[in-house]
Amino acid sequence: MTRIERRAFSLVLDSSLSTATGEIDRREGIALRVGESPPGVGEATPLPGWTESLEACRSALSDVSNPRSALSILADRPAARHGLSLALADRAARRADVPLYRHLGGGRRVERLAVNATVGDGSAKETVEAAERAVSAGFETIKCKVGARSIGEDLERVRALRDAVGSDVALRLDANGAWDRREADRALSALAGLDVEYVEQPLPADDIGGHRAITDGSVPIALDESLAGRSPEDITLLADAADVLVLKPMALGGPDRVVALGRRIRDRGLDVVVTTTIDAVIARTGAIHAAAALDVKRACGLATADLLTDDLGSDPASVRDGTITVPQTPGLGTDGPWGGRDA
The missing domain is CATH 3.20.20.120 (Enolase-like C-terminal domain)
Structure with a gap:
């Protein structure tokens, strides 16, 4: 079974952010570390009006035991899927010894x-x-x-x-x-x-x-x-x-x-x-x-x-x-x- 670590976080904004659902003054989410030797890191930070709620994101991620198979069932949880997909891509790129953008299909060096x-x-x-x-x-x-x-x-x-x-x-x-x-x-x-x-x-x-x-x-x-x-x-x-x-x-x-x-x-x-x-x-x-x-x-x-x-x-x-x-x-x-x- 793939090892998954989750860490909740809350970061204060320097000034309030206007969204479709009102003003927010902090960004809250879950940092992920997936796998071992090497692990990959990801982040799920929901934004009201754009993604699922923090509660829905947290619930979706708490149910995940197999990150790769979970990607296909998180279509309506974009922040949760983002966190998992980023962690898996980070891990794969590290295994291939390339920057993430090259793993994602980048055709040339971009500095x-x-x-x-x-x-x-x-x-x-x-x-x-x-x-x-x-x-x-x-x-x-x-x-x-x-x-x-x-x-x-x-x-x-x-x-x-x-x-x-x-x-x-x-x-x-x-x-x-x-x-x-x-x-x-x-x-x-x-x-x-x-x-x-x-x-x-x-x-x-x-x-x-x-x-x-x-x-x-x-x-x-x-x-x-x-x-x-x-x-x-x-x-x-x-x-x-x-x-x-x-x-x-x-x-x-x-x-x-x-x-x-x-x-x-x-x-x-x-x-x-x-x-x-x-x-x-x-x-x-x-x-x-x-x-x-x-x-x-x-x-x-x-x-x-x-x-x-x-x-x-x-x-x-x-x-x-x-x-x-x-x-x-x-x-x-x-x-x-x-x-x-x-x-």
């Missing part, structure tokens, strides 16, 4: 990935100041939150932001589904001349028809929340409702699923980015390997370590000049709370 900086909702002055700090730190892609204010106020913020950072910095906006179709039409028309890379989730998650209607090429559209709770097959069918899909390994059931889905999406003519769900170091590093396996060229939402006040272990992925390190040691590259690889 660093572009990452974006995120600017929250604030006044035009606050938005510009935050973006200028990010650009000074080397970030070449800025993601700005919109939708909490009026369309007019947001347009003022975006115009000020574009003027401040210039044309060499990519600018993407995230509305988190805040607009209706009329508001989205107005916003996209006004944004057409501001060289916006894409607007993420302009309409509510379930309004796929609306996204199809506004995907006319004037401003590219990305879908994020609309992917939650959908099967990989259903997600593939969204090709006519967006230009970019935002893939979250924790919400989709593991890095293996993200890599397979990302390739399928690209075959349909869409592009992808990979982001975390504000995870601890194990899952965060797994997302980095998934993005490296896909060799994603767009900036990804992976530079999220500083959103936590503490972590599960040492972080092998430093952020420098708008890029993040892809670990090259065998396996995942972090031991999480165990701090060592002894079985």
Whole structure:
């Protein structure tokens, strides 16, 4: 029988995170260590609105005795499946003496990935100041939150932001589904001349028809929340409702699923980015390997370590000049709370 160790954890966020079900101020989950000689580590950190509840995740993992066979029965428990699949992939990559992204099918050596900086909702002055700090730190892609204010106020913020950072910095906006179709039409028309890379989730998650209607090429559209709770097959069918899909390994059931889905999406003519769900170091590093396996060229939402006040272990992925390190040691590259690889 395969040995499985489970450790519950709770990590405080530096500031509250807005989700579809409200504000959260900590991330709670289960770290896993699976097998021996060598073991692999994984992380299951549910996020309300995206995955099963913490209670359902904990229950699903407590029932597992054979991790590999359990993967097939955890389709409706994406965080639990993520933890198991990541641990098994980490173990397999260590056995093969390759970095995890190569085990996941990465075809070439990838040492660093572009990452974006995120600017929250604030006044035009606050938005510009935050973006200028990010650009000074080397970030070449800025993601700005919109939708909490009026369309007019947001347009003022975006115009000020574009003027401040210039044309060499990519600018993407995230509305988190805040607009209706009329508001989205107005916003996209006004944004057409501001060289916006894409607007993420302009309409509510379930309004796929609306996204199809506004995907006319004037401003590219990305879908994020609309992917939650959908099967990989259903997600593939969204090709006519967006230009970019935002893939979250924790919400989709593991890095293996993200890599397979990302390739399928690209075959349909869409592009992808990979982001975390504000995870601890194990899952965060797994997302980095998934993005490296896909060799994603767009900036990804992976530079999220500083959103936590503490972590599960040492972080092998430093952020420098708008890029993040892809670990090259065998396996995942972090031991999480165990701090060592002894079985």
